[in-house]
Amino acid sequence: MNPVPLNPISEKLLRTVAGYTGQFKGAYNIRQDSGCAGRRSTDAVRIVPLPQGKPGIEIHVAPGARDETVYIPATVTRGDVHDLTYNDFYIGEGARVAIVAGCGVHTDDAGEARHNGVHRFFVGRGAQVRYEEKHIGQGAGRGKRRIDPVSEIYLEEDAHMTMDTVQLSGVDATDRVTTATLRSRAVLVVRERLMTTADQVARTRFDVVLEGADAGCDLVSRSVARGRSRQEFYSRIVGRERCHGHSACDAIIADEAVVTAAPHLDALSPEAALIHEAAIGKIAGEQILKLRTLGLTEEEAEAKIVEGFLK
Amino acid sequence: MLELRNVTWSLPDGEVIIDDLTLSIPEGRLSVVTGPNGGGKTTLAKLIAGLVKPTSGQILLGSRDITELDVTQRARLGISYGFQTPVRFKGLTVQGLLETAAGRALSFEEMCELTGKVGLCTMDYIDRDVDASLSGGEIKRVEIASVLARGTQVSIFDEPEAGIDLWSFNGLVDVFSALKQRGMTMVIISHQQRLLDIADEIIVISSGQLRVQGARDRVMPGLLAGEIAGHCPADRKVGA
Numbered sequence: 320m321n322p323v324p325l326n327p328i329s330e331k332l333l334r335t336v337a338g339y340t341g342q343f344k345g346a347y348n349i350r351q352d353s354g355c356a357g358r359r360s361t362d363a364v365r366i367v368p369l370p371q372g373k374p375g376i377e378i379h380v381a382p383g384a385r386d387e388t389v390y391i392p393a394t395v396t397r398g399d400v401h402d403l404t405y406n407d408f409y410i411g412e413g414a415r416v417a418i419v420a421g422c423g424v425h426t427d428d429a430g431e432a433r434h435n436g437v438h439r440f441f442v443g444r445g446a447q448v449r450y451e452e453k454h455i456g457q458g459a460g461r462g463k464r465r466i467d468p469v470s471e472i473y474l475e476e477d478a479h480m481t482m483d484t485v486q487l488s489g490v491d492a493t494d495r496v497t498t499a500t501l502r503s504r505a506v507l508v509v510r511e512r513l514m515t516t517a518d519q520v521a522r523t524r525f526d527v528v529l530e531g532a533d534a535g536c537d538l539v540s541r542s543v544a545r546g547r548s549r550q551e552f553y554s555r556i557v558g559r560e561r562c563h564g565h566s567a568c569d570a571i572i573a574d575e576a577v578v579t580a581a582p583h584l585d586a587l588s589p590e591a592a593l594i595h596e597a598a599i600g601k602i603a604g605e606q607i608l609k610l611r612t613l614g615l616t617e618e619e620a621e622a623k624i625v626e627g628f629l630k
Numbered sequence: 631m632l633e634l635r636n637v638t639w640s641l642p643d644g645e646v647i648i649d650d651l652t653l654s655i656p657e658g659r660l661s662v663v664t665g666p667n668g669g670g671k672t673t674l675a676k677l678i679a680g681l682v683k684p685t686s687g688q689i690l691l692g693s694r695d696i697t698e699l700d701v702t703q704r705a706r707l708g709i710s711y712g713f714q715t716p717v718r719f720k721g722l723t724v725q726g727l728l729e730t731a732a733g734r735a736l737s738f739e740e741m742c743e744l745t746g747k748v749g750l751c752t753m754d755y756i757d758r759d760v761d762a763s764l765s766g767g768e769i770k771r772v773e774i775a776s777v778l779a780r781g782t783q784v785s786i787f788d789e790p791e792a793g794i795d796l797w798s799f800n801g802l803v804d805v806f807s808a809l810k811q812r813g814m815t816m817v818i819i820s821h822q823q824r825l826l827d828i829a830d831e832i833i834v835i836s837s838g839q840l841r842v843q844g845a846r847d848r849v850m851p852g853l854l855a856g857e858i859a860g861h862c863p864a865d866r867k868v869g870a
Contacts, residue, residue, distance in 0.1 A: 541721070608756065609717040611681060611701040612710065613731045613780065623730060627721035 323354040328425050336421025336453040337392035347390035348376050363387050364416075375405035375437075378418075378427040379409045382411030382443065392421045395425075398430020398462040402571070405437045412443035412475075421453040424490065426462040433465040440471065442478040442505075450482045456489030458505050463491040470497045474505035476531065481508040486521070487629065490513065495523045503531030503560075511540040512629045515548035525554040529562035529591070540564040544576035555583040558591025567596040571628060631657045632678060632784060632815065637687030639838075641672055647673045649838035651687070655831075658813040660806065662820055662829035664853075668759070670838040671819045672714060675786045677776065678817065679711035680704040690785070710780045714788035716773035724755045724772055731779035747805045748775045749798035766793040771842055778809075785809070786817045791825065802830060826850065 325333075329351045333339035343349075346364035349356040353374065360366045363384035369375045378389060395402050410416060426432035442448055456464030466486070474480055478501075486493060499507050507527060515521050527536050536556060544550045556564035567582040582595035602624050610620035632655040634689065639648040648670050655661050663671050676682045680701040689697045696704055705711075719727070728744055729736050736744070742752045748771035758764065760772055771795040777785050790806075791799055804825050809816060810828065818825055826832060832849040834842040843850055 603717070605717045606719055608681060608701065609713065610730065612681075612705050612735065613714075613776065614702060614705040615730070616702050624719065624722070627719060627726060629721075630721045 322357050323351060324363075325349065325351065325356045326396055329356065329394040329423075332394045332396070332423030332425060332430075332455065332457065332570070333392055333421070335455055336423045337339070337390055337419050341393070343390040345388045346378075348378075350391070350393035350402070350404060352394070352396055352400050353404075353432065361387070363414075364388065364389050369405060369407070373405060374403060375407070378408045380408070380410045380414045380416050380446075382413055382609055384411065384414040385418060386415055386417075388417045388419065390419045390537050392419070392423075392571055393435050393436060394422070395424040395426075395432040398426040398428040398432055398439065398460055398608060401433045401435065403435045403437075406439070408438065408440045408442075410440065410442045410446045410448055410478075410521035413445045414443065415447045417451070422466055422468070423452075423455045423457065424464040424466055425456070425458040426460040426464060427458045428460040428462055428561045430460070430462040431465060432456075432458070432462060433467070435467045435469075437469040438471070440473065440480065442472070442474045442480055444475045445477040446475075447478070448480040450480065451629065452482070452484040454484075454486040454490055454493070456491065464489060465492045466490050467494045467495075469576050472497070472507065473497035474501045474507060474534075476502045478502070478505045480506070481510070483510045485512045485629075486514070487512070488516070489519055490519065490521075492520045493522070495521075496569045497524070498526045499536070500528045500530055501536065504533045505531065506534070507536040507538075509536075509538040511538075511542075513540065513542040514625075514629060515542070515546075515550055517546040517548060519546070519548040520550075521548070522551040523553070525556075525566065527555070527564065528557045528559065529564055530559050531562075532560040533562060534560070537567070540568045541628055542569070542578070543571045543573070543629060544578050545573045547575045549576065550578045552578075552580045552597075553583070554581075554595065555585065556593055556595075557585040557587065558593050559587045561588060561590030564591070564593040564596075568598070569596075570599045571602055571625065631682065631690075631692060631801070632817075633690040634674075634677070635688040635690070637677060637684045637689065639677060639682060640685045647838050648677065648684075651835075651840055652840065653833065653840055653843065655815065655817060655833075657815050659830040660810045660816045660818065660828065661833055662818045662826050663822055663833045663835055664819075664826065665841065669820045669836040671835050672788055673838075674835060675711065675817065675819055676787050678784075678786055679709055681711070686816040688756040705782075708783040710777045710782045710785045712773050712777040712785070712787040712790060714792065716769045718764070718769065719760045722760050724758050724760055727760050727772065727776055728779045731776040733780075736779075744775050744779055745771075747778060747801070748772070749794075750775070767795060768797070770794055771798065778805070784815045784817070786819075788819045789821075790818060791820060791822045826853070
């Protein structure tokens with residue numbers, strides 16, 4: 320492996336999306352314009368290329384690893400780059416690990432800058448994973464900035480995974496697909512925050528199968544749609560056994576934006592407890608009024624409400 | 631001093647809610663506004679805070695005409711308003727709301743002092759969202775704390791007792807008494823005798839008009855007599 324040097328655009332993006340401070344502590348793999356700009360394994364986390372020249376890496380976290388953090392950020396720093404990568408995570412039994420997977424796309428020309436990351440998570444029994452993903456689009460070019468993440472999650476018995484995803488600005492189009500299969504007593508928690516403006520388009524799809532007894536999931540998506548942007552939220556939870564599943568889509572809509580929310584629940588057992596909540600609406604006038612009585616202007620009040628909502 | 635001069639406020643269909651009301655609220659005193667339901671008390675509070683604008687008439691704060699000032703401008707001038715039905719926010723924490731109200735970051739000790747005044751333990755609430763997870767009583771206390779956090783010269787509370795249990799209410803009465811000692815101008819909309827008991831001034835509003843206004847010692851006997859006799863002193867005209 321001969322790493323390509325990290326360019327200044329990448330460095331700036333990494334600071335925003337992955338907490339880069341000039342270095343990463345722990346294991347990491349930095350992907351830049353489809354190349355590798357740095358990689359390090361540790362005793363507990365081994366990062367290796369995928370076999371047979373397929374783009375991407377395998378990340379192996381040792382069983383019982385404690386409080387490891389793995390950074391796998393990706394950047395696209397110019398137009399006419401369509402970066403496709405496959406990252407396979409193998410999390411050993413009882414391991415406790417945080418994965419930071421930010422992505423930034425930048426174009427200063429008319430070419431499209433696109434990142435397409437396909438992540439597969441094989442989470443061993445009793446392991447605990449915290450997955451953080453921040454997306455951002457930047458650059459002055461007319462070219463589109465696209466990020467289309469795919470996450471396939473397999474949680475073994477008693478495994479626990481939290482996904483915390485944020486996309487707040489600059490991404491023209493995103494199509495996010497998350498599928499998960501949970502064994503007994505496994506738990507998946509998803510917190511998604513999304514803001515679209517101008518003509519941006521965002522689509523989110525969740526498909527979760529609660530296969531084992533007492534498995535549980537809690538999917539919460541909060542979004543703000545402004546300008547002429549469009550958002551679509553689809554979620555499907557299947558409960559095969561005694562289990563509990565909850566999904567909530569909460570959207571603030573403004574201007575000429577359009578938001579679609581379509582929940583889908585399949586209970587295949589009388590013991591499956593499945594709930595979906597969806598609420599779409601503009602910022603409540605009384606919320607703005609309350610903050611104005613505290614001395615904020617209408618604009619400041621709106622910003623405060625959105626900031627809290629997407630916190 | 632807060633002054634309303636010939637203020638009228640009507641619904642779009644022409645129904646008059648506040649009817650040519652002229653009223654002076656003394657500075658640095660606790661005035662309790664009472665009267666029958668639907669008599670215009672909450673509208674009076676909203677007129678002062680700027681949530682609604684008079685159809686006609688003038689509102690003055692000191693010597694300044696604030697009739698045309700909006701909610702934000704009045705808030706910045708030093709008028710605070712505690713909602714009768716508090717507003718809920720997804721994602722805004724109790725600490726976030728109180729810091730917004732105070733206009734600055736609050737230390738843990740300051741948070742404790744503020745929430746303690748309304749009977750809430752900071753440890754339990756500092757990170758809680760001001761959303762549907764709070765009970766009616768809890769959010770009402772947070773609402774009152776948000777007014778206290780501002781520490782403005784004029785504070786209006788619309789039925790602060792609503793939804794608060796007796797134990798907490800006792801504490802709240804003490805808070806209002808303490809604020810009174812500090813010389814803050816307070817207007818409390820209330821039917822609660824405990825609050826009427828600590829008022830400097832009692833104002834009775836009915837059918838959008840001022841019926842009685844005066845020192846507590848002078849007005850209270852009439853209110854109590856009216857209660858025993860089964861009729862409301864609001865039926866009387868000013869000066870009667």
